[in-house]
Each structure stands twice: as structure tokens, then as C-alpha cells.
Amino acid sequence: MTDTHSHIYEPEFDEDRELVVQRARQAGVERILLPNINEASIGPMLSLCDLYPGYCYPMMGLHPEDVADDYSEVLDKMEELLKDPSHPYIAIGEVGLDFYWDASRSRQQIDAFTRQIEWAVRYRLPLMIHSRSAHAELVRSIRPYVSEGLSGVFHCFGGTLDEARELLSFEGFMLGIGGVATFKKSPLPEILQSVPLQRIVLETDSPYLAPVPYRGKRNEPAYVAEIMQKMACIYNVLPEEVEKVTNANVKRVFLRVK
Numbered sequence: 001m002t003d004t005h006s007h008i009y010e011p012e013f014d015e016d017r018e019l020v021v022q023r024a025r026q027a028g029v030e031r032i033l034l035p036n037i038n039e040a041s042i043g044p045m046l047s048l049c050d051l052y053p054g055y056c057y058p059m060m061g062l063h064p065e066d067v068a069d070d071y072s073e074v075l076d077k078m079e080e081l082l083k084d085p086s087h088p089y090i091a092i093g094e095v096g097l098d099f100y101w102d103a104s105r106s107r108q109q110i111d112a113f114t115r116q117i118e119w120a121v122r123y124r125l126p127l128m129i130h131s132r133s134a135h136a137e138l139v140r141s142i143r144p145y146v147s148e149g150l151s152g153v154f155h156c157f158g159g160t161l162d163e164a165r166e167l168l169s170f171e172g173f174m175l176g177i178g179g180v181a182t183f184k185k186s187p188l189p190e191i192l193q194s195v196p197l198q199r200i201v202l203e204t205d206s207p208y209l210a211p212v213p214y215r216g217k218r219n220e221p222a223y224v225a226e227i228m229q230k231m232a233c234i235y236n237v238l239p240e241e242v243e244k245v246t247n248a249n250v251k252r253v254f255l256r257v258k
Contacts, residue, residue: 001228001243002250002257003032003221005094005128005155005176005203008056009044012207012218020220021052027222030247031257035059035094035128035155038066039074042081049088057257059093059128061116064109065101071112082123090256092120093128094155097141100133109134110141117145120152126172126253127152135163146170151253156180156205161191168199174249176203179211179219182230189234197235197245201253202227 003024013020024032032052034045036059049056060078062071081087095116097109120127129152131138142150151172157164158180167173177200181188192200202224204210210219211226228246232239250257 001027001029001202001224002247003029003204003206003224004153004201004250004254005035005178006032006206006221007034007037007041007208008032008206008221009034009041009048010207013220017048020222021055024221024224027225028243029221029224030055031250032056032221033059033090033128033250033254033257035063035091036061037063037094039077042078046088054258057090057254058088059091060087060089061091061093061095061128062112063094064096064098064113064130067105067109067112071108075112075115079119082119082125089125090254091126091128091152092116092123093152094130095127096130096155097134097138098130098132099137103133106134106137110137113138113141117142117150120150121145121148124149125256126150128176129154130156135159135166139166142170153201153203153253155203156209158188161194164191164195168195172253174199174201174253176201177231178203178205178227179209179215179223181234182211182226183215184212189230192231192234197231197237197242198249200231200246201249202231202242202246 157175
């Protein structure tokens with residue numbers, strides 16, 4: 001299994017990070033992909049990847065909720081890291097748009113997202129995209145660059161079937177499915193019945209959105225096994241088939257992952 005979206009470099013894991021990684025390995029997690037959030041998270045993320053080479057993989061990006069007054073300068077610094085031909089980053093992420101809590105910075109978020117889409121094109125890297133209450137704006141931002149060979153993941157997908165179809169009309173993109181699919185009242189299981197397994201990757205978004213039976217607790221990469229089991233039920237296949245197909249999907253998108 002691959003946890004395609006985890007933030008185990010964050011302080012929530014400072015007390016037991018090594019045990020978290022051990023439990024992930026024991027659960028069958030073969031690799032953990034780490035989206036960056038802001039300038040401050042780069043150091044802890046890279047330190048974790050240095051501790052677990054070939055197991056933890058870093059991304060570079062500015063999360064939409066971290067788009068502050070100095071976002072342009074922060075993006076300049078981040079791009080300098082991507083210009084190094086020996087950089088370790090496997091994707092541009094976590095990037096995107098989030099108007100759920102506060103839409104007052106929508107213009108700045110769209111500008112930051114557009115710049116980071118251009119990084120994906122320039123440096124030939126996939127995107128790890130966050131979107132909340134911003135579907136139409138997200139699609140408008142991506143569409144002009146589709147012919148440039150973009151690929152990536154729409155992280156933590158929780159939209160409608162029509163929205164899923166619109167996002168998957170962008171070839172090379174997957175839906176990232178996590179703990180929400182296991183929630184009792186989630187509409188995702190019904191929606192996913194109309195989405196090919198070949199367009200799905202698994203994720204936890206640790207430490208957030210833990211799946212059932214851990215809902216309400218701190219999430220961690222080992223729990224991606226619960227999501228795999230749920231996908232097996234939704235698609236009526238063995239868990240081993242879900243693992244095989246989703247791992248192949250990961251390799252198609254994240255070309256720098258071993």
C-alpha cells in the first residue's frame with residue numbers, strides 16, 4: 001500500500017514518530033508521500049525523509065490556507081529549491097484553493113495556485129491538489145494548462161459524481177480517497193461505484209480525518225489499510241486487487257517514486 005498524503009512531520013507526531021512509521025510498515029505500507037504546507041514545514045519534512053530514504057518522499061508547495069501577505073516571496077524561495085537539478089521533490093503540493101472558512105484571499109489563492117501549476121509544467125512534476133468550496137474556480141485554474149501534460153491527485157475528494165467526472169476529464173489525474181469514505185453517512189461509496197478503480201489512490205491525510213473505527217482520533221499512515229478494505233467492499237474485489245491497482249496508479253502519477 002501507499003499512503004499518498006500524510007503530514008507525519010507535524011508536531012502531532014513528535015512524541016512517537018518512529019513508532020508511527022513502524023506501525024505503518026507492519027500494516028503493509030510500502031511508502032509514505034509527504035506534501036509540504038508552508039515555509040516552516042520544509043525542514044521537518046526533509047529531516048523525516050532523510051531518516052527514512054526510499055520510504056518517505058517529500059513534495060514542495062504552499063497550502064492555500066497558508067497563503068499570507070508574503071506569499072509571493074515564499075513562493076520565490078520555494079521555487080529556488082525546485083531549480084536545483086538534484087532536488088528530492090516528487091510533486092508540487094499541497095497546493096490548491098480553499099474558500100470554506102475565508103474567501104477574502106481568493107484572488108491571492110488563485111494567483112498562488114496558478115504559479116504552482118506553472119511549476120508543475122516547468123519542472124515536469126505532478127500536482128497534489130487541495131480543493132474545498134472552490135470547485136468551479138479550481139477547474140478554471142487548471143483548464144488552460146491541460147495541454148501541457150499535467151498530472152496529479154485531487155486530494156481528499158469529497159464532491160459530487162458530476163464533480164468527480166469533471167475532474168477526471170483531466171487525463172493523468174486521480175482522486176485521492178481517505179477516511180471520509182468509511183464514514184457512515186458519507187455519499188462517497190455510492191459515488192465511487194461510478195469511478196474506475198484505475199483512477200483512485202489511497203491516502204490518510206494524517207493526522208486528520210481518521211477512518212472508522214478510529215474516527216475522532218489522530219490519524220496515521222497504518223490506517224490506510226482500513227481505506228483499502230473499504231475500497232475492496234465498494235468495488236467488490238479482494239483487498240489485494242485494490243492494493244495492486246492503486247500502487248500502479250501511484251507509479252503512473254509519481255514518476256520519481258521508487
